[in-house]
Amino acid sequence: MKELTRNNQVSLTNTVSITLNNLGFNYSKERAALTDVNLKIITGEKVGLIGANGAGKTTLFMAICGILTPNYGDVQILNRPIVPGRFNPDIGLVFQNPDDQLFCPTVRDDVAFGAENMGLAPHEVTERVETALSLTGVSHLIDRIPHHLSGGEKCMVAISTVLAMQPQVILYDEPSANLDLKARRRLIRFLQASSETIMISSHDLELILEVCDRVILLNQGRVIADGLPQKIMSDRVLMENNNLEVPHSLTHKH
Numbered sequence: 001m002k003e004l005t006r007n008n009q010v011s012l013t014n015t016v017s018i019t020l021n022n023l024g025f026n027y028s029k030e031r032a033a034l035t036d037v038n039l040k041i042i043t044g045e046k047v048g049l050i051g052a053n054g055a056g057k058t059t060l061f062m063a064i065c066g067i068l069t070p071n072y073g074d075v076q077i078l079n080r081p082i083v084p085g086r087f088n089p090d091i092g093l094v095f096q097n098p099d100d101q102l103f104c105p106t107v108r109d110d111v112a113f114g115a116e117n118m119g120l121a122p123h124e125v126t127e128r129v130e131t132a133l134s135l136t137g138v139s140h141l142i143d144r145i146p147h148h149l150s151g152g153e154k155c156m157v158a159i160s161t162v163l164a165m166q167p168q169v170i171l172y173d174e175p176s177a178n179l180d181l182k183a184r185r186r187l188i189r190f191l192q193a194s195s196e197t198i199m200i201s202s203h204d205l206e207l208i209l210e211v212c213d214r215v216i217l218l219n220q221g222r223v224i225a226d227g228l229p230q231k232i233m234s235d236r237v238l239m240e241n242n243n244l245e246v247p248h249s250l251t252h253k254h
């Protein structure tokens with residue numbers, strides 16, 4: 001069955017982009033970082049991932065994209081198993097700290113890096129770099145030194161490095177951390193308009209409310225709740241039991 005999405009693209013209803021089957025991971029024997037995580041993320045969904053410090057959000061992202069090898073369970077992206085350690089252009093991760101993503105002498109080189117590693121022809125790489133920088137609104141930074149950019153500029157360039165690989169699934173780890181109001185607003189508009197299947201880990205619950213149609217709450221590596229952001233985040237008991245607060249905009253709605 002086909003339907004029109006919000007972006008007027010034809011998509012297959014209920015096509016699954018991310019499948020996690022009974023996923024578990026621990027950094028050490030004493031404590032599990034992820035326990036029995038089962039999830040299906042539908043193509044085109046924008047999913048928020050919330051939870052207190054240390055809940056396992058970054059760990060879950062690293063397991064989904066194959067940077068970490070799960071202790072048990074498996075991950076499928078677009079119905080194909082993820083092989084830990086192997087580059088998979090279908091999925092991209094925007095790191096919490098843009099400095100972990102930017103290491104080349106120029107913005108152009110950084111944004112080209114992933115696309116070049118996919119073995120694309122030089123003219124295709126150039127085209128992708130220009131398209132990615134234009135989508136994030138930072139084409140004017142193409143010749144700059146990444147290291148010298150502001151926090152907001154680095155954030156959008158880091159996102160561009162992932163967009164240039166044109167993954168269908170993108171994981172954003174704390175994308176609004178350290179952004180000023182204007183840069184945060186630009187990021188929110190960008191995320192709202194994005195057409196990929198996305199997961200966004202964030203402590204910025206208002207951002208999740210504005211961007212996401214589903215939210216997943218983690219506590220000590222377990223999924224505690226999964227559903228509509230307004231519903232989950234307005235549940236005061238649930239939020240407080242998980243060391244979170246009901247976002248301001250929901251406390252003032254009647």
Ligand SMILES: Nc1ncnc2c1ncn2[C@@H]1O[C@H](COP(=O)(O)OP(=O)(O)OP(=O)(O)O)[C@@H](O)[C@H]1O
Nearest residue numbers: 027028033051052053054055056057058059060203
């Ligand atoms: N490299 C590591 N070695 C050992 N333990 C780790 C490592 N990275 C994370 N952990 C532990 O795993 C747990 C989950 O951490 P993780 O960074 O995934 O949480 P998070 O939800 O992303 O937290 P935050 O909101 O603070 O970014 C924490 O207890 C953390 O101390």
